[in-house]
Amino acid sequence: MKFIDEATIKVYAGDGGNGVATFRREKYEPMGGPSGGDGGRGGSIYAIADRNINTLVDYRYTRTFRAQRGENGRGAECYGAKGEDMILRVPVGTVISDKATGHMIVDLAEHGQKVLLAKGGNNGLGNVHFKSSINRAPRQCTKGEPGEEFELYMELKVLADVGLLGMPNAGKSTFIRSVSAAKPKVADYPFTTLHPNLGVVRVDANRSFVIADVPGLIEGAAEGAGLGHQFLRHLSRTSLLLHLVDIAPFDEATDPVAEAKAIVNELKKYDEELYNKPRWLVLNKIDMVQDAKQAVADFVKAYGWEGRVFAISAISGIGCKELTYAIMEHLEEARVAAHAASENNHEQVIITQ
Numbered sequence: 001m002k003f004i005d006e007a008t009i010k011v012y013a014g015d016g017g018n019g020v021a022t023f024r025r026e027k028y029e030p031m032g033g034p035s036g037g038d039g040g041r042g043g044s045i046y047a048i049a050d051r052n053i054n055t056l057v058d059y060r061y062t063r064t065f066r067a068q069r070g071e072n073g074r075g076a077e078c079y080g081a082k083g084e085d086m087i088l089r090v091p092v093g094t095v096i097s098d099k100a101t102g103h104m105i106v107d108l109a110e111h112g113q114k115v116l117l118a119k120g121g122n123n124g125l126g127n128v129h130f131k132s133s134i135n136r137a138p139r140q141c142t143k144g145e146p147g148e149e150f151e152l153y154m155e156l157k158v159l160a161d162v163g164l165l166g167m168p169n170a171g172k173s174t175f176i177r178s179v180s181a182a183k184p185k186v187a188d189y190p191f192t193t194l195h196p197n198l199g200v201v202r203v204d205a206n207r208s209f210v211i212a213d214v215p216g217l218i219e220g221a222a223e224g225a226g227l228g229h230q231f232l233r234h235l236s237r238t239s240l241l242l243h244l245v246d247i248a249p250f251d252e253a254t255d256p257v258a259e260a261k262a263i264v265n266e267l268k269k270y271d272e273e274l275y276n277k278p279r280w281l282v283l284n285k286i287d288m289v290q291d292a293k294q295a296v297a298d299f300v301k302a303y304g305w306e307g308r309v310f311a312i313s314a315i316s317g318i319g320c321k322e323l324t325y326a327i328m329e330h331l332e333e334a335r336v337a338a339h340a341a342s343e344n345n346h347e348q349v350i351i352t353q
Contacts, residue, residue: 005156007059008099014042014083016121016144017070019129023137024076034138035077036127040070042120042147043083047096049108050089053186056156059088067118068146073126075346093159093237094201099151109159109237110291116251117152121145160198160212161331163235165267166244167259171284175244176213179324203328236271237332241279241326247311248288257302278330280308282323287313 017039024032045067048308065088069078090096096105096117106115122145130138164172202208216233235241243258260281268275282302289295296311310326312319 013147040080043067158234
């Protein structure tokens, strides 16, 4: 698969360089005294979010990263050079956790965001630091400290405003092709989508949102069946889920209502928080039924759905424009509400202080 969205790596920060114990040996300085320099500090390892990178493929095959060790000190009070830091560039949306504890270290959600993963070891001290009035010829020095080392788990969660949810062949890829410039593979067999696809939906010149298409779910996905469960993490950042349902399946034995309920059940098993996100029902392939209005009413009644419902045809574009405008309006209202809540919390903090 071309899309790599998780990796486990080991990072080793550089050890600090050792200090040395030396003495000045010059012709006219018979009592030259200590001159051992300090070692250099070990290089650290950082991760930085880069919007020009799309996957974690670089970390799937190269799993070990070592920063440079600090140089040892030298005589004549020469200090060792600091070890060079190492920068690991990852896609925006990468979550990095400690493999041993499962503790999340950072969520790199913004371009240019930088975090320290492993700190380089402190440098050792030369004997110049140990001279005193009662110890004029110190022979002690210290070794550099070892750098930190960790095993890290890296997980990419794509940044999208809207996520598409549905069975294989529900028309998700066709829909994203219809409303955006993204061109995911479309075919008449299941699991044509093998990795997430992102599309930018431009409502007008100044308003747009990002939509994510992930591989379709099947019953048992929460236990590992199919492909979709591997990519449900990519829906966790979305503000809205669109549940696409094929209202006119080719197989007459297929029950769209039962499939829709199965998908929602898998979502709840996987993540309660994801299940509780705002979710709209989108009935696709409406152009394939004779009485569209009645078909929608029958489905909603059988399903017991009380939320927002849209009827579209992704392949012909029927209803797609109205749906994208409704999504844009919902996202704008959500952003205004979030901003107001943030301002309110800020005022409360000021009053409390």
